[in-house]
Structure formats: C-alpha cells, structure tokens
Amino acid sequence: MKSSKNTKGRKSVVAVAVAVAAGTLLAGVPDAGAHPAAGHGAAGGGLASAAPSRVGGVDLDTVTIPELQARMADGSLTASALTRAYLRRIEEVDPTVRAVLRTSPTALRQAAESDARHRQGRTLGPLDGIPVLVKDNVETRDMPTTAGSLALAGRGPGRDAVLVSRLRAAGAVVLGKTNLSEWANFRAAKPTSGWSAVGGQTHNPYVLDRNPCGSSSGSAAALAASLAQVAIGTETDGSIVCPAGMNGVVGHKPSLGLVSPTGVVPISAEQDTAGPMARNVTDTALTFAVLSRGKGAQGADRAAADDAGTNGDLRGKRIGLWRLPSLGTDVDAVMTRTAKKLRAAGAVVVEVTPPYQARLAELEFPALLSEFHRDIDAYLKTRKGPRNLAELIDFNRTHPQEQTCFAGQELFEQALAAPPTTDPKYRAMRAELKDLSQRSIDETLAAHRLDAIAAPTNPPAWTTDCARGDNDVIPSSTPAAVAGYPSLSVPAGSVGELPVGLLLMTGDRQDGRLLSLGAAVEDRLRAWRAPRYLPTVGSNVSR
16 A cells, blocks of 8 residues: 656657657667576675666666667667666666566567567557566566465466556566565555565665565665666555655656556555656656556646646746655755755745645545455455455465564454445445545645645655564655545655655646656756665664
8 A cells, every 4th residue: 555867868758758649659770689587586685786787888777768769779779688687687686675576587588579670660669678567466477466475376367467468569578576565555554565475575775774665665676776667566545656755766656547457456446556667757657658548548648748848847837835744854854955946946836735634544544444355355256366355364364474574464354344335334435535635636726726736755764674564654645546636756855865755746637747747846856866775874864
C-alpha cells in the first residue's frame, strides 16, 4: 500500500509523450548479441558504487530514453548491448541492494528482436529496446508472479498482465521482476516495507540500513541503483510515490482507470493502479503513454498537447504548497528551499491545507478491508495455491518462512471479518470517501486558482527494523489516491544523504498537464544525485 539530468538535446517531455501517443517511430541501425541472463545474487555484495554505469558512451545514471534512441539510430548503441549492461549491473550491484527478484530468461532474445527491427527501420516507438523491470505483483508469462508471498511462489500464471502486453507491443525489453513489500504492504499492522518472504529485504541504495519505503520498494531501489531504464510500480495509497521519493527517483500514480488493472494482484479496485517509475520525468511520461493506451488515454494526451507550447516554463504557474510539518523540520526546510526556487522561476507559490483530511484517514482503512476481501478472493481463484483469504491466512500460520521478519497478518484477519461490499454502511463509507477526497483537491485548486498542489512526498528514510516495523504515517499521498486523481513525485532535495521528494497532484485525467509541470519543476530543482551505497549514517536524520 504505502509504502538533475543532462538536458542537452532533450525534447520537451510533453512533445515526446504526445509524439508517442501519435505513433511516431524512432529508427536506428544496431547489431545483436547474446549473454546468459543474470540471476538474483545473495545479500552482502561488494562496493556497489564501484560498478561501471557506462555503456556505448552513455552514462546509465543520467541518460534518457530519447538519448538512447538517438544512439540506436546512429548505430553507436544496440538494445542487446544496453540489456547486457543492465544485466551486468544487476549481477554486480543487486547483491548489495536486493531489489531484483529474477531476470527474464528471454531478455536478450527480446533485445535481439528489437535490434532486428532497428536494422529494418520498423521500430515500434521510443520504448523499443528499452529495458523495463516489473513489480512482482504484475503478471508476466515468462516469470513467476508472487506478490512476495510463498503462497504464490509455485507455478506462475503463464500470462501477461494487460500493461505488460502493452510494454511488449511497444518493443520494450521486459528485463525482470522486482521485490516488493509482501502483498503490497496489506498483511500486517506493523510491516517492514521492502521485505517479502520470497525476496527478503530490499535496501535503500543511498544508505543501506535505511528503508526504501513500499510497496514498490524494489522498483524504486532498482532505478536508484541504475539496474534498468524504467520500472513499473503499483499503488493503492503511496506505494509508487513514497518509494520514488525515498529513493530519489520519479514516480507517477496515474488517474484511476487509465492503466488496466487486469493481471495485477489487487488490494482495492476502487484505488489500485499501476504506474511508471524512472530516473527522470521524460522517461516516466514516455512509459505512461504506452501503459495508458486505450480507454481514457486520449484525454490525457490532449491535455498534454494543450501545454506543449510552454516548453517547461514555470512562469505564471500557480502551485499550492501543503507543508505537512508533521514530517519534521528538516523536510520543511527542503520545502522552503523548493518554494524559493519555484518562485525564482516565475511560479506563484501559495500555502494551502486541503480540507477533510482527518475524515479521509478515518474512513479509508475500513473501506479497504472490505474491498481487499472481495478482490483478493476473486484473484486467488485464478491461481494455484490458497483459493481465498481464509486459506491464505492458514498458509501463513503454517509456513515459518512467512514469519521471519514479522509474524503478523492482522490486516488479513480484519479483512476476513469486514462487512461485505454489498453492505449499505460500506457503500455509504466509500461514497463519502470519494466525495470528500475529490472535493479536498478540487476545492483547493479552485479556491486558489492552482495548476497543482505540492507537498513533501516522504520523510527521510527510517532505519529498517523488523521488530519495530515501519514509521510511515505520510498523509500527502492520500487525497489523490482515494480520489483516483493523478500524482507525481519528483526529487526535491535531501536531508543529509537521504532523498526527499516533492509530490504534485491535480484534477482527474490531468495526467498530461501534471507530467508537463513535473518536467518543468524537475528541470528547475535539479535535485537528483547518484546514491553512494553508504552502510549507515548518523541517527540525527532518522524518524
């Protein structure tokens, strides 16, 4: 559940995303190659920061997809070489970070097929040949899909989620699967984000004893460590944006319904969505354009086109800053510096407090319990293993490996006892949640004539501790998550070594405009920096 770049030659993120939606193709003249797919290493590893991050004259830490496609077009880089480079980094770096559960046995074949298309001048778009990691609650036909649980660790579903089919149709190399907080952090009352019985504990690449947040922990940590160009996360409330913020990358939670949920292990159909994550907004927008093709996507693309002429200009943009002092004075200082930079770029920044937050916090969890029971029962019927939530609870009780970090499954037990979604009280609760969450954003935007609301995405990463669990009361993600509205986290700065993100949110189906604004904010803040894989830091920045 909960869980700055070299811009030389870079196109406007909006223009690129619109070109993708219109079917623009980028061609190249690459060659093919082969190398055995790397596997997931054991914890411990060497000095991850010493592993090379360059291939074909590009720096994997900072290169964007358009820059990679330009290299493929002039013949100085191939999809096979790029895929091999990421597989090598997974082999060398991931034993330290533990973000990648497995790599695809077909990754290099996918890359060779992309190279052939490039040679023939019939590429499928800017994602053709680009390596993508997928969170392990998203079904893939050539790899297991476990949601981090041993209950699903046997035979995989043998099918692709709709979003994975779209990635493949766009020519992307589905590189592997990432670790996650088991069952997307909807099992125990005090879970430890980034831990699953299948994958163990994912570490924050900036400081290894700090938490990566969740539940898209492996996707975010893998991007921070430059183990793929793009990753896919999923969110019910905070599970894309919090890991993005805490690992210093970009995460986009799309408007509900723009990305198909079919083939994704659920929590709640009323809030669940998959979304793109990357090291920059350009790559995030390009991936979103692929994921969202279909119902509702055209509206998002038209919204992007409306802003295409701004070319990243913040002048006259009105942003409401929701400070959230509960996240601490150090985070508030990052927000103060952020507001100063945005104002210097010509934006108008006004302080706001969206209404109804206490009521949303009161209602959201009980509604999710009922929805989880309904949706997980329906999903488990499609898989081998436990057939419903009651059997899943019994499985955890009888498998000690499921209890090695924390034994609790209180949320499962509460969901089992929750009122069904046919209950009138539940229906009234979800209706009130939808109304108040949408009004909290809509009324704030209207009252101050805002283009977006901004808030801190996350506190500095806390130390990972199975006995204590997470320290993650982070309210900024909730309004957009419950409303089904889009949100976007971009790097804003750091507290010591630990990244802090800026969360931007706006109205329903305004994903294109949000990405356009996010690109301009990213360009102004220039807050990204590579991780140093420190073993620990002082306790002054822990929570």
